[in-house]
Amino acid sequence: MKAARNDDLPTFLNHxxxxxxxxxxxxxxxxxxxxxxLWRDSWFDDASQRALILQPSHRSAFLYVPQAIFCEAENALAHTLEIAMLLERLIASGLALVHRPPVPANDELCCIGATFGTPRVEMVDNKPRIIINDNGDYTDDPSTINNRQGQVLYRSIALPSDAYELMQAVTHGLLQIRPCARVQLLARLARPQQQARLERLRLRPPPSDSTATTQHSVNVDRPNDAQAGEILQRHWVHSHGLLLAISGLLITCLAAALGIYANDHLRKAQPARVTGTPQVAPTATSPAPAAGRTALAPVPGSLPRGLDVSQWSGSGTSGAEAVLEVAADIDFAFTRVAFGTRLDPEFTINWRLMRRQGLYRGAYLFLRIDQDPITQVDIAVRAIGEARPRDLCLALDFEEQSLPSRAPAPDVAQVRQVLIRALARVQERMQCTPLLYTNWDMGSRYLDHPQFATYPLWIADWTGAQEPRLPPAWTRFAFWQRASEFHGSPKPADFDVFNGSIADLDSFVRGTMQ
Structure with missing residues (x-):
């Protein structure tokens, strides 16, 4: 699950x-x-010996590695998707822009990598064969790339459908990094020790005075003009010479001026937030974290804490189990059950693992607007199975990737109809009130009808603030996804809090209708 916040980059990035x-x-x-x-010159270059083929007509993608090192294909895929998700976060957070043609190109085949030239189709023995370069290397089966003698040069690993859509979205169009964002990102990359200290300050509870809070945010999240100019100048002089460095300084000054104006304008124009006051759980003495485990970040009022994971957290003992091993004193956890009609391959093991841990456990369905909502819910419910003690009601995940890719945005009424049908189906099948997971942008755009406010909100807002920003239809939240990961976790996992006491979690258990 993803939410668009720019203050997490690049603080929480791995090496x-x-x-x-x-x-x-x-x-x-x-x-x-x-x-x-960008992909060809950096990730799929000659030295990498990697290549990628996207087939829009079949909505499929294949990552290729040399036959001799195919045992490393899983690692290559994991790193490829990490980079794709990083690009997606840059774009979603507004740090980068993508310029795409008004009508997406109808590419039958998209080949990325130094291995490929200009692919062409030839008929050999009445069978189509895709010739991928001047050497005559070809593929007539997505699983391999062969040379003229038929020897296997490369083998492939197929990407799941959601990974295909991710790669399709981040390999098409022109990418532009915003000037202000470039300064911010270069500053954070250049001074990791200083940024770590600033990040610790940012996570402290903000002052009660609104003016002080605003000043704190500006001082922590942005370098001052002198720091920004110094960092940008040093980077560009090293890479591109004095002329580009001078140009960079001029851009920096202009970007800083525009940024000050924009921030002031937004503060004046932004409507007041409507948020609910978190219920404070009864005071209790928390046990000390077990040896070798890392405590999660403090939360307001010692609210119950939890995590959510999916196949992106890894598999088996190296996935969610490794995440839970370092997460001390969590009370609940969610795992993805399906992406549309496709089951998450790690759901079964994650579901059992959470039960063994004695947690309140929940599943979330990443809802696809372009697929039948009844079918999606039924597949998820069948995978979840019979209710056990502490099983929470199903959550429906609605965010940007819920909408069709490479297609015009659907009508608001159409989106609402799909969501309402899915929510009603969950209530019918599970006899409980489903959760709605979303962020402020999608909730404000599509879920502003009062009917949606009758469902408990799981809000994604990655911030150090004391409360999340809520879409207009809601005045309070049930769960809050506060961060994309937590300190000490070896694998991707989101950090959540529950807005109530441990006893209040029982109202979200299956079989309980609110």
Whole structure:
């Protein structure tokens, strides 16, 4: 599950993501750059021996690695998707822009990698064969790429449907990093020790005075003009010479001025938030974290804490189990059961693991607007199975990727109809009130009808504030996804809090209709 926040980048990036972000900033310093070229020149270059084929007509994608190192294909796929999700976060948070043609190109085949030339189709023994380069290397089966003698050069690993859509979204169009964002990202990459100290300050409870809070946010999240200019100048002088460095300083000054104006304008124009006051759980003495485990970040009023995981957290003992091993004193956990009609491959093991941990456990269905809502819910409910003690009602995840990719945005009325049918089906099948997971943007755009406010809200708002920003239809929240990960976790996992006491969680258990 993802939410768009720019203050998490690049603080929580791993070493590989930080390195790739630096490369990305280098490659885009000259202006908008084709995403396909970025991937080819950085991740799928000659040295990598990796390649990617996207087939829009079949909504499929295949990652290729040399036959000799196919045992490393899973790692290559994991790192590829990490980079794709990083790009998606840059775009969703507004740090980067993607310029796409008004009508998406109807590419029958998209090949990315130094391995490929200009693919063409030939008929051999009345069978189609895709010739991928001047050497005559070809594929007539997505699982392999062969040379002229028929020897296997590359083998593939197929991407699941949601991973295909992610790769399709981040490999098409022109990518542009905003000037202000470039300064911010370069500053954070250049001074990791200082940024770690600032991040610790940012996580402290903000002052009660509104003016002080605003000043604190500005001081922590943005470098001052002198720091920004110094960082940008040093980076560009090293990479592109004095001329580009001077140009960069001019852009920095202009961007800073525009940023000050924009921030002031937004503060004046932004409507007041409508939020609910979190219920404070009864005071209790929390046990000390077990040896070798890392305590989660403090939350207001010691509210119950939890996590949510999916296949992106990894598999088996190296996935959610590794996450829970370092998460001390959590009370609940969610795991993805399906992406539309496709089951999450890690759901079964994650579901059993959460029960063994004695947690309140919940499942979320990443709802697809372009698929039948009844079918999606039925598949999820069948996978979940019979209710056990502490099983929470199903949550419906509605966010940007719920909408069809490479297609015009659906009508608001159509989106609402799909959601209402899915929510009603959950109530019918599970005899409980489902949760609605969303963020402020999607909730404000599609869920502003009072009918949706009758369902408990699981709000995604990655912030250090004391309360999340709620869509207009809601005045309070049930669960709050506060961060995309927590300190010490070896794998991706989101950090959540519950707005109530432990006893209040029982009202969300299956079989309980609110």
């Amino acid at each position: 590989q993501e930080r390195a790739w972000l630096g490369t990305l900033l280098d490659l885009t310093c000259g202006g908008p750059t084709p995403l396909r070229d």
